[in-house]
Amino acid sequence: TPPPFPSYRSFLNLSFLSLFLSLFFLAFLASHSYSPLLRLRTALQTHTIPPSRAGNGGASLRIRPGYSSYNAYIERQLNKTLNPKLRKIWTTRDWDRKIRVFARFFQSLKQRNLIFNYSKALSIGARVGQEVAAMKLVGVSDSVGIDLVPCPPLVMKGDFHAQPFENQTFDFELEFSNVFDHALYPWKFVGEIERTLKHGGVCVLHVAVLRRADKYSANDLYSVQPLVELFKESELLEVSKVDAFGLDTEVVFRKKKKKIENS
Numbered sequence: 001t002p003p004p005f006p007s008y009r010s011f012l013n014l015s016f017l018s019l020f021l022s023l024f025f026l027a028f029l030a031s032h033s034y035s036p037l038l039r040l041r042t043a044l045q046t047h048t049i050p051p052s053r054a055g056n057g058g059a060s061l062r063i064r065p066g067y068s069s070y071n072a073y074i075e076r077q078l079n080k081t082l083n084p085k086l087r088k089i090w091t092t093r094d095w096d097r098k099i100r101v102f103a104r105f106f107q108s109l110k111q112r113n114l115i116f117n118y119s120k121a122l123s124i125g126a127r128v129g130q131e132v133a134a135m136k137l138v139g140v141s142d143s144v145g146i147d148l149v150p151c152p153p154l155v156m157k158g159d160f161h162a163q164p165f166e167n168q169t170f171d172f173e174l175e176f177s178n179v180f181d182h183a184l185y186p187w188k189f190v191g192e193i194e195r196t197l198k199h200g201g202v203c204v205l206h207v208a209v210l211r212r213a214d215k216y217s218a219n220d221l222y223s224v225q226p227l228v229e230l231f232k233e234s235e236l237l238e239v240s241k242v243d244a245f246g247l248d249t250e251v252v253f254r255k256k257k258k259k260i261e262n263s
Contacts, residue, residue, distance in 0.1 A: 006099075006133060008091040061186060061226035063219050073184045073218065074148065080216045081127060081149045090128045101244070102134030105206075106176075114202050114237075114252065115140060115174045122146065122170055122196070124163075125179030129154025140174075161185055163192045171198035178206035178247055181213035181221065190230040199258040203234065206247040214246065227251055 067073040080086065090098075109115045117139040123131040126145025132154040135143035145151075146158030158164040160183065175193050183189035193203050207221055221227070228236050234253040242250045 006137070008095050008128070060223040061219060061221055063184065063186075064217065067184065067218070070184070077148060077182060077216065081147065087128065090130070095130065098130040098245070099134045099137065102131050103137050105242070105244070105250075106135055106138045106140065109174070109204065110138060110140075112238075114204070117141070119173040120170050121174045121176065122165075123155075124160045124175060124177035124193070125182060126155045127151070131176060131178075135176075160192060161188045163196050165196045167195055168198040169196045170201050173197075173201055175201070175203045177204075178244060180205050180207050180227075181217040181219055184218040186219055186226070187230055190227075194231065194233045194255060197234075197255045199255055201255045202237075203231075203253045203255070205251045205253075206242060206244045207249050207251060208247050209249045211246070211248055224249065224251055227253075 067076075106115065110117075115121065119140050119142065121135050121140050121143040123129075123135065123143065123145040126132055126147050127149075128151045129145050132143050132145040145155040146160065146163065147155050148157070148159060149155075150157040156164070160177070160179070175197060177193075180186065180189060197203060205227065207224075207227070208217075209221055209223060213220065224236075224239055231253045234255045236251070237254050238250070238252040240250050241248060244250070
């Protein structure tokens with residue numbers, strides 16, 4: 001029989017060692033020259049897709065207007081993430097249901113040899129961590145999530161426009177996200193995925209193509225083609241239909257393996 005779904009409270013009752021290690025890791029990053037905030041300030045100078053990045057698929061990816069600044073965008077996202085009614089639903093009524101669905105997705109990825117028990121996995125925009133809990137449930141124990149609001153021990157604080165990780169952190173592993181539609185700067189969202197994936201690493205996105213995303217979305221995607229153009233260092237592996245909490249398409253990329261130069 002499958003293992004029971006771990007309750008949200010059980011994760012909160014884990015050893016303080018996990019929290020200590022997370023704080024130590026963040027302190028380590030802060031003490032080095034690596035600066036995601038500096039990269040973010042440098043990159044976020046425009047609210048539209050650069051023509052060179054949009055390519056022929058630009059018409060199939062529309063950035064929603066109405067954000068006067070990046071802070072205004074963040075504030076709107078936090079309005080949803082910090083909503084106490086929603087957070088209560090996510091950690092109680094929705095907890096088991098979402099873990100069950102995510103676990104099925106991740107088990108399928110394992111069967112297709114896209115993720116393994118030894119994988120180092122990241123869930124982008126993980127909120128309270130259902131995806132991370134599901135990843136651990138199927139045997140991928142080295143998993144973590146990032147979100148604007150941390151939710152220890154499953155989710156650490158991080159902006160997906162400037163991930164708090166070193167280059168090529170996730171090697172031959174998985175980055176998963178179902179929040180592409182929340183990216184105000186899709187090229188930065190994808191750029192950070194490719195930066196933190198090592199060569200051969202896998203990225204799985206659940207996106208809305210056939211239906212309109214929710215009111216908190218920052219962009220609308222009308223085909224998979226813009227994703228193919230944005231993932232400049234990766235190859236498209238699979239496109240399939242899914243039923244994933246309002247999202248209808250699963251897109252899988254693998255970062256191209258580094259070429260070995262002849263000596």
